[in-house]
Amino acid sequence: MDTPKGSDAGFIVKYRQEYYDLSEFMHKHPGGINTLNGLNQADMTARFMKAPPHSDAAMYLMKEYKVKSEDPRIPMTKPRHQARRIDNGQDSQERSNESEDKNNNQLDESMEHLVDWSKAMLPQIANITKCYDEWVHKPVDRPLRLFGPWYLEMLTKTPWWLVPIFWIPVIIRFAWEDIHTSWNDKSQLACVTGYFLFGVLLWTFLEYTLHRWVFHIKLKCNSGPWICTFHFMIHGLHHKVPFDPMRLVFPPLPGAILATLIYYPLSYFLIQPRVVLSGALAGYLCYDMMHYYLHYGNPSFRHIVHMKRYHYQHHFTHQDLGYGISSPLWDVVFKTRIHLRKLKYQLRWS
Template sequence: MGSGKFPLISKKQLASHNTVDSAWVSLYNRKIYDITEFLDEHPGGPEIIMEHAGKDITKILADPDSHVHSESAYEMLDDGMLIGYLATDEEERELLSKHEGMEVTFDALDAERYDRIPAGADGMRTVDLTDFGEIPDDLLHLKTDASADYKKYKFLDLDKPLIRQVLFAHWTKEFYLDQIHRPRHYGKGSAQLFGNFLEPLSLTPWWVIPILWLPPNMYIFYLGYTHLNPFVFFSMWTIGLFAWTLIEYCLHRFLFHLDTYLPSNQLAFTIHFLMHGVHHYLPMDGMRLVMPPALFLLLATPIYKLVFAIFPYYIACAAFAGGHLGYIIYDLTHYAIHHAKLPAIYSNIKTSHLEHHYKNYKLAFGVTSTFWDRVFGTLCKPKDVYQKRA
């Protein structure tokens, strides 16, 4: 920590910040965090956080019936959201009560630096002080302080193109896998992968999926439906749809998470990062939550050829239409899990997938269903928290 001290804040003031425009929480009844800008980024949705705005969240963060949060969750709070300390009863009596109308002090900040900090609606000036001793230009409520994060972990500088850094680094496999599974929240749109003309190819809005893939799906559906008995058609279509759930599970578990068998070199790390690592590193990046069309074609082509080689043409159309629809549902569900409020019926699916990201990436591989996780014993249980490196 630099020379600046964080402000001392009263319980009354903490309790008053309980709206979507200004949401504060405390941890261990001591540290106070401004999570206002994090509300929309919270994997579980803003509603869950707002139940605890203005209150202490120590118990709920560790509650196994709700969601045992990983080390990364605590790190995110300290990386850019810490704004002060909750005054004890004694401190309120001895310190705050002696300064009528003044609940916060920045006694270690000089006047010039203090004046450069924008005042909030309540007149307070809050700042994220880092180990660098200087106030960042974009100083309010960054999800992850890129400079501080890089200084602490020596992994990736979020403010520079990522692929070049991965390709030319000198990491051990253990270090790489540990770091990409410590989620960061960039907070300024999408972090750059390439930093050049290739950048747009790495960004895929969710709406591209139905616009691009529903028309061919409907055409293949039409071919099968108009040339087969309805019972035969829908039987094969349902089988294809169900088969997708297994394909989804296997791709996620054995290809995207080829972690154990990943070669220990930077080229392998780069391919792994491009395919799935970047999603675990930046799980709330809304432009990298659905599969880029080029990657889908690469993965779907052998499956397409296999289905049409095994079955008669129109039966293959029925099966592939079902499986392809399953993929479309998968991608849209994946986006919704991270960025939309889902009906209660989807709560188990959402919880399972977020536990995969924030609790233990070695479990919970299903996205549209937990069925195969139950079959293969990979459901995430309350105590299944992945132990990260120190």
């Protein structure tokens, strides 16, 4: 991987006639950091067009890294990676432009003028309801303030390590009594284990249903301001700013409220509901940690690499598919699975 010559040199690439600094994006790139090898201070247009077509969301995100033409980091000489001539004499740059037009991968016109990013975002959602669904699925990479008051804003930001610190004692507390009383009875212990695993399975179903039918509720241009604001608060903001590290896991307080609302009705129908709840919370904890790792981790195991690619496809290409995060099980059952193409090489993110 090319390294900048100076600490502030950035990772400058040329695409068509514009320059972009990808230094803050390299480790977030859904296609892996190794696919950017050799592109520092180079023209990436030809390689870009040889790659699988990029989605409209990806092209929109690209504008976040554009640098001004007078930026001193832009090379004054021609890039060292010159486009080769093709057999018919047509420059590969021109062929790339034609391919781009054909694939409809032009850089979208920005919609960010509709909101003021220097102010709290949540109160502004009511003003863009007619185009909210389109706007929220055009990702950006910039700081987002949800609320004006600092004490409310603080509650919306959660470091990943706070989630296991909060939930592991709760999981142990709910399961401990039943495990302790059945420890010397193998058959009873097997039942407790079975109920715990059922809770884990139950969580995967809740994860899918919440993600598909609540977080991705179908919005229309005439959807009211309250429904759009609610959607943005619970999930839309994650699609708008997918790389915000403080908003990748669910805050414990609203998580506890949601768990309580789900648990009490089900407790009337479940056998050993506390053990089932413990299993469901364990499944949730794995889900939240998995979600954070899929965005910021550098997996080497094939399955985790697959899930990272799978989740990025949900973000940038198929927002109406791929609702499973910890497992694609229910995507298979409900036929919302994303089929990924096979790769000839292993992707890396560091």
